[in-house]
Amino acid sequence: MKAVCWMGTEKMSVETVPDPRILNPRDAIVRITSTCICGSDLHLYDGYIPTMEQGDIMGHEFMGEVMEVGSGVDQGKLKVGDRVVVPFTIACGNCFFCQHQLWSLCDNTNPNAWIAEKMMGYSPSGLFGYTHMMGGYAGGQAQYARVPCADVGPLKIPGGLPDEKVVFLSDIFPTGYMAAENCNIQQGDTVAIWGCGPVAQFAIRSAFMLGAEQVIAIDRVPERLQMARDGGAQTINFEEDSVVDVLKDVTGNRGPDSCMDAVGMEASGHSLFFATDRAKQALRIKMDRAEVLRQCIRACRKGGTVSIPGVYAGFVDNIPFGAAMNKGLTFKMGQTHMMRYMRPLLERVERGEIDPSFVISHRVPIDRAPEMYRVFRDKLDRCTKVVLDPWADGASGA
Ligand SMILES: NC(=O)c1ccc[n+]([C@@H]2O[C@H](COP(=O)([O-])OP(=O)(O)OC[C@H]3O[C@@H](n4cnc5c(N)ncnc54)[C@H](O)[C@@H]3O)[C@@H](O)[C@H]2O)c1
Ligand SMILES: [Zn+2]
Numbered sequence: 001m002k003a004v005c006w007m008g009t010e011k012m013s014v015e016t017v018p019d020p021r022i023l024n025p026r027d028a029i030v031r032i033t034s035t036c037i038c039g040s041d042l043h044l045y046d047g048y049i050p051t052m053e054q055g056d057i058m059g060h061e062f063m064g065e066v067m068e069v070g071s072g073v074d075q076g077k078l079k080v081g082d083r084v085v086v087p088f089t090i091a092c093g094n095c096f097f098c099q100h101q102l103w104s105l106c107d108n109t110n111p112n113a114w115i116a117e118k119m120m121g122y123s124p125s126g127l128f129g130y131t132h133m134m135g136g137y138a139g140g141q142a143q144y145a146r147v148p149c150a151d152v153g154p155l156k157i158p159g160g161l162p163d164e165k166v167v168f169l170s171d172i173f174p175t176g177y178m179a180a181e182n183c184n185i186q187q188g189d190t191v192a193i194w195g196c197g198p199v200a201q202f203a204i205r206s207a208f209m210l211g212a213e214q215v216i217a218i219d220r221v222p223e224r225l226q227m228a229r230d231g232g233a234q235t236i237n238f239e240e241d242s243v244v245d246v247l248k249d250v251t252g253n254r255g256p257d258s259c260m261d262a263v264g265m266e267a268s269g270h271s272l273f274f275a276t277d278r279a280k281q282a283l284r285i286k287m288d289r290a291e292v293l294r295q296c297i298r299a300c301r302k303g304g305t306v307s308i309p310g311v312y313a314g315f316v317d318n319i320p321f322g323a324a325m326n327k328g329l330t331f332k333m334g335q336t337h338m339m340r341y342m343r344p345l346l347e348r349v350e351r352g353e354i355d356p357s358f359v360i361s362h363r364v365p366i367d368r369a370p371e372m373y374r375v376f377r378d379k380l381d382r383c384t385k386v387v388l389d390p391w392a393d394g395a396s397g398a
């Protein structure tokens with residue numbers, strides 16, 4: 001089959017690789033109909049997260065049709081022919097964390113847990129296509145994928161809803177929603193969201209669903225700022241204005257009730273700290289550039305909440321932790337607990353409350369993936385979200 005393989009920093013390649021096979025009784029094989037490039041994939045593309053190996057198959061946002069199920073899959077939950085969206089986190093359904101709905105922290109799905117334990121103390125769940133430290137699972141930017149614990153994660157999609165409307169239930173819609181939920185929004189609140197990438201776009205719309213009165217979104221890319229305004233947000237261009245000052249002004253000097261970092265470890269910026277981050281990251285001494293996290297802590301009102309869906313990988317420098325402590329801030333973060341949100345958000349799509357396809361700028365054959373990584377990262381061609389078609393343009397499937 002065809003698959004997008006990581007061959008090194010900034011080197012993606014569409015290769016012909018062996019088709020996946022059932023390895024465990026609870027596996028399923030899915031024939032993928034749509035698969036996306038995520039902001040999280042860019043951290044791997046740019047080589048900032050360790051334990052990728054040459055030839056690893058990328059991708060964790062995908063959907064398709066079930067072709068085969070293992071003998072241990074409960075057929076009442078999943079069977080051949082079902083159309084499913086697959087969440088990016090892999091969860092067993094039985095452990096302490098799954099039982100507490102903390103799906104992205106499942107204890108049983110990372111076969112390389114020992115690597116993560118060395119760095120983090122305990123290991124989060126396995127993830128598709130996201131380093132050997134997170135399980136070394138082949139990803140879904142391919143024609144087929146092996147889906148472990150297939151009777152827990154995949155969400156069945158009724159006929160009639162096109163892929164474009166539901167594929168983002170695999171990650172960015174639930175991620176934006178959980179990030180908004182983590183803002184602890186009370187009726188009438190002001191929420192400031194750094195970033196107007198795809199995750200932030202869903203966070204903006206979710207914040208309104210959860211009762212925010214005012215959402216202020218921050219970026220510098222014109223079409224992304226426009227998309228944020230289309231979703232009802234006010235916007236700040238961080239190249240033109242001092243973000244923290246503007247936020248102070250528009251909240252009557254009090255500051256936003258919650259601040260969301262939907263940018264993560266590859267933030268841009270202008271400060272001295274940013275220059276230090278950039279130099280250390282270039283030398284691979286540090287993994288993260290935390291410019292946005294610093295601004296969130298500074299801008300947030302006293303007693304407010306900082307929500308962090310943006311991915312961080314390592315040890316972050318120069319965090320104003322004294323400010324966070326003395327201002328009494330609450331921090332909420334994490335990889336998304338997908339299975340909590342997928343079904344309720346599907347129901348919102350079915351009811352016509354939101355059409356997630358608004359975020360798509362490019363739908364292209366998988367063969368163009370290497371070029372589209374660069375286009376998406378560099379925000380060329382007004383790119384906001386790329387959906388890859390694994391079967392377009394005479395893909396052989398062999
Ligand atoms: N927690 C999760 O489960 C989860 C899931 C998916 C993605 N993510 C993470 O969410 C983040 C966003 O993902 P995305 O797909 O939207 O990525 P993206 O790279 O398309 O968007 C990031 C946006 O941030 C903007 N930005 C950069 N520096 C900024 C600054 N100083 N102030 C304001 N905006 C700035 C960029 O211009 C860009 O538009 C990434 O870190 C990604 O890894 C997390
Ligand atoms: Zn993703």
Ligand SMILES: [Zn+2]
Binds near residue numbers: 094097098105106
């Ligand atoms: Zn579990």
